[in-house]
Amino acid sequence: MPAHPQTSTAAVVAAGRRLLEERGVDALTMREVADAVGVRAPSLYKRVRSRSDLFRLVLEDVADELTSVLDAAAMTGDPVADLGAMAAAYRRFAHANPVTYTLMMAPQAIPGATARSVRSSATFLNTVARLAGPMHALPAARTIVAWAHGFITMELAGAFRLGGDVENAWDFGLNRILAAIRRPAD
Amino acid sequence: MPAHPQTSTAAVVAAGRRLLEERGVDALTMREVADAVGVRAPSLYKRVRSRSDLFRLVLEDVADELTSVLDAAAMTGDPVADLGAMAAAYRRFAHANPVTYTLMMAPQAIPGATARSVRSSATFLNTVARLAGPMHALPAARTIVAWAHGFITMELAGAFRLGGDVENAWDFGLNRILAAIRRPAD
DNA sequence: TGGTAAGGCTAATATATTTAGCCTTCACGG
DNA sequence: CCGTGAAGGCTAAATATATTAGCCTTACCA
Incomplete structure (x- = not known):
């Protein structure tokens, strides 16, 4: 038919x-x-090709969308504001796609998808460099991404169970880390 | 027979x-x-009871071991040294158990196992309180754990592909975060 | 107008989990 | 002693899944 x-x-x-x-x-x-x-x-x-190939395609789709979202988030030119906006956009995306976000970041998933979303964000690295200086741009970027990803993962996993205000913890972490990363003297 | x-x-x-x-x-x-x-x-x-029950039991076993490892890591009484030691022990455990560590921290896995390893570590929260002051102990602890977990996850996922020294990025992040978390005036 | 390839379909294969029901051994009370 | 019951194996069967084989129809195009 x-x-x-x-x-x-x-x-x-x-x-x-x-x-x-x-x-x-x-x-x-x-x-x-x-x-x-x-x-x-x-x-x-x-x-x-197979179910796992479909899996891969789905997660690549998610990774591509995340990349777009991040690239669109940096607008003001002020590194602190832009990094805050990117972190917020990142978190918003993860909240909107909790299952696929988590799977995308899991090791077995896709060799490449994790890196993909970050690597392709040259914008992000540039913004960090403006804050931390070129010497520390890479470790500083890794610190921010690690924190954001870890925070979101634990949040989605329901790991923050000791009460307290999770929003407050997010703001606290973001502010302290951005301050800590700013280059000492310029 | x-x-x-x-x-x-x-x-x-x-x-x-x-x-x-x-x-x-x-x-x-x-x-x-x-x-x-x-x-x-x-x-x-x-x-x-079932395969997924076995799964749960395995991950609980891993979580319990991680808890022990962390509790044993804080020795000196100096909060910065102790937190560094706990973070290092945490990372070492994850490197020794990459697959099960990641699964244990994944959302679908066990409601509870993620929290378990952290919650049962009262030691950790106390140590953070000595550094950050009681007002900020909870968000500060969440910042450290989020960063460490995120860093390790990305590292295990092979997400750090832009070259650079990963050990250096770990030390950079740890030092900056601990400094940023220290209570401003005491 | 007829060949061909794309893209459906059914049927069959292989592997998983899980349930049903049986059989043997051991411990123990009469 | 012996008989009985439960623990803990086992095989066989039911169900679900991915995947392969092979067929059949349609649309296009020479």
Whole structure:
């Protein structure tokens, strides 16, 4: 009955991403994805090599979107303001995509996707360099990213259980770290 | 033929942990675990409720060990030295158990295991309080843990690809953050 | 108008987890 | 002694999944 396309790789990836985010990693079965795009499971193999390949494509999609979000966040030219905005955008993205964000940053996931979102953000490194000086730009950038990623991961994991104000902890950490990273004398 | 025990829950968990760490998450099958402890797969259900229950038990085991390691690391009484030692011990543990460490900290994993390792470390919070003052102890502790966890995760994920000295970035981050967290006036 | 390739489909294969139900051994009370 | 019951194995079977094989239809194009 079917002639040419009834779906597309992009639709398959989008369905997989939605499924992953809304119903978790175990719900990403070929059967569910196929249902979502309106074909039978074996037909998906005309679009993706395998389930793990679909996984990879979904996470790359997420990484690409994160990169865009970050690149669009630095606007003012003031390094402290811009880094704050990028960190906030980063956190907002993770909150909007908790499952896929976490998976994207996990080791087994994609060799490359983690680095991808960061590496491609030359904007970020430049902004850090303006704050920390070129000598310390790389370790300073690593400090900020590590903190932000760690904070968000723990937050999403529900690891902050001792009460207190999590927003306050975010602001505290961001302010202290940016201050600590500023180059001593200029 | 068999009468009483041929294995034990502890042995099953230990085998699962070894398998997970050495061969990755896909290798943790009931069949492999059963082979490792010398029984057939269905017999494992006399020990654990399900595969995901075994998963949970393995990660709890890892979390408990991490807690012990951290509690043992603070020795000198000087908060900066002690926090540095705890951070180093934390990182060393993660390097020795990369797969299970990462899984333990992942959201879907165990509601509780993430918090567990941190919450049970009252030692850590006390040490931070001595450095940051009681007002800021909680956000300061969250800043340190977030940074350390984020750094280690990215490091294990191979996210630090822009060259540079990763050891140097660790020392840089630790020193700057500890300095930034110290209470302004005392 | 007929060949061809894209893109569906069903059927079959292989591997997982998990449940059902059986069988043997041991400890222990009569 | 012996018989009984529970612990803890086992095999067989049910269910779910990814994946492969091979077929069939449609649209395009020479």
